[in-house]
Amino acid sequence: MIPLASDTETRPDAAMRAAIAAAEVGDEQRGEDPTVNRLLERCAALLGKPAALFLPSGTMCNLVAIKLHTMPGDVVLAEGSSHVLRAEAGGAGLVAGTMTEPITGSPDVPPGTFTVADLERAVERITILPSPHGPPARLLCIEQTHNLGGGTVWPYETLAAVAGRARERGLAVHMDGARLMNAALASGVAAARWGALVDTVWLDFTKGLGAPIGAVLAGSEADIARARRLKHAFGGAMRQAGIAAAGCLYALDENIARLADDHANARRLATGLARIRGLRLSHGPPQTNIVFFEPGPDGPTAAQLVASCRQRGLGLGAVGTRVRAVTHLDVSVEDIDRALAIIAAAMAERRDRP
Numbered sequence: 001m002i003p004l005a006s007d008t009e010t011r012p013d014a015a016m017r018a019a020i021a022a023a024e025v026g027d028e029q030r031g032e033d034p035t036v037n038r039l040l041e042r043c044a045a046l047l048g049k050p051a052a053l054f055l056p057s058g059t060m061c062n063l064v065a066i067k068l069h070t071m072p073g074d075v076v077l078a079e080g081s082s083h084v085l086r087a088e089a090g091g092a093g094l095v096a097g098t099m100t101e102p103i104t105g106s107p108d109v110p111p112g113t114f115t116v117a118d119l120e121r122a123v124e125r126i127t128i129l130p131s132p133h134g135p136p137a138r139l140l141c142i143e144q145t146h147n148l149g150g151g152t153v154w155p156y157e158t159l160a161a162v163a164g165r166a167r168e169r170g171l172a173v174h175m176d177g178a179r180l181m182n183a184a185l186a187s188g189v190a191a192a193r194w195g196a197l198v199d200t201v202w203l204d205f206t207k208g209l210g211a212p213i214g215a216v217l218a219g220s221e222a223d224i225a226r227a228r229r230l231k232h233a234f235g236g237a238m239r240q241a242g243i244a245a246a247g248c249l250y251a252l253d254e255n256i257a258r259l260a261d262d263h264a265n266a267r268r269l270a271t272g273l274a275r276i277r278g279l280r281l282s283h284g285p286p287q288t289n290i291v292f293f294e295p296g297p298d299g300p301t302a303a304q305l306v307a308s309c310r311q312r313g314l315g316l317g318a319v320g321t322r323v324r325a326v327t328h329l330d331v332s333v334e335d336i337d338r339a340l341a342i343i344a345a346a347m348a349e350r351r352d353r354p
């Protein structure tokens with residue numbers, strides 16, 4: 001099966017497994033795991049923050065950050081199709097008791113991003129009545145790259161302006177950087193410079209970086225000290241977690257530069273898809289490693305196309321009316337060409353049916 005459904009499908013290779021097997025370990029919960037501590041030092045520097053915290057998943061990074069920055073009843077603002085609103089099982093409401101306000105980006109900005117004016121509109125909706133009637137807008141979440149937007153990278157100036165305005169409004173700003181290293185590579189803007197725009201930022205090691213477990217949240221010393229308590233309260237404190245952190249350290253050394261291959265493979269896939277009759281790219285050429293495409297009104301549904309490709313040995317994901325393909329280190333150039341042949345065959349079979 002060609003694994004294009006998600007970059008979470010990567011499996012640790014022999015070299016990463018060797019690094020994991022050789023990991024020095026200690027009790028992470030007490031701050032005594034040397035491998036975790038080395039990872040945190042590296043990540044704090046990488047993300048441009050004084051302190052960092054190892055967590056079992058990206059979802060827990062978002063949850064800890066939301067709880068950290070808000071009180072129950074506060075409003076969390078985020079783009080309407082962001083992961084934190086659509087794909088985290090309502091955790092913020094469950095655990096932090098927050099309300100959410102989706103932000104809709106103007107039609108002329110990259111999908112998943114929005115402008116200062118879009119932010120202002122959302123804040124004004126929330127605060128249509130003065131305090132104490134209106135709920136307090138407290139936190140803005142940014143997703144970089146934006147997953148359902150098609151792996152979009154925020155234009156630096158746009159994000160700087162949006163984060164600056166949010167701060168003037170008294171909001172904290174948090175970045176879901178699940179794929180921040182893809183954004184850093186595509187934009188040429190270092191992760192630390194993106195991190196400097198926000199209060200808290202995290203990086204996922206289980207997406208294109210290819211490790212089996214782990215994410216790191218970074219921020220000020222004070223924020224991370226409070227986040228450590230929340231991690232413990234949420235059951236996220238671990239023991240000999242150096243086993244997991246060793247895979248993350250290996251990924252930092254070996255799997256960042258090669259993200260360029262994933263971006264090239266995504267472009268190759270998109271170029272081929274645009275040539276298949278009856279298909280169109282949902283968001284134009286990809287900036288990073290995610291490609292959304294969709295069959296026309298006379299074609300199969302996205303779910304039918306995904307099912308038909310699966311029978312032919314290609315894994316893709318259906319997201320509503322669109323199909324998502326994600327490149328990563330377990331997908332080669334040859335896999336891309338085979339995937340294109342499979343998708344073309346699935347589309348042709350559909351057309352040939354009476």
Ligand SMILES: *Cc1c(COP(=O)(O)O)cnc(C)c1O
Nearest residue numbers: 057058059060083147176178204
């Ligand atoms: C995958 C993902 C998450 C959640 O990360 P997990 O490690 O799977 O919990 C959060 N945000 C975005 C944008 C993601 O793609």
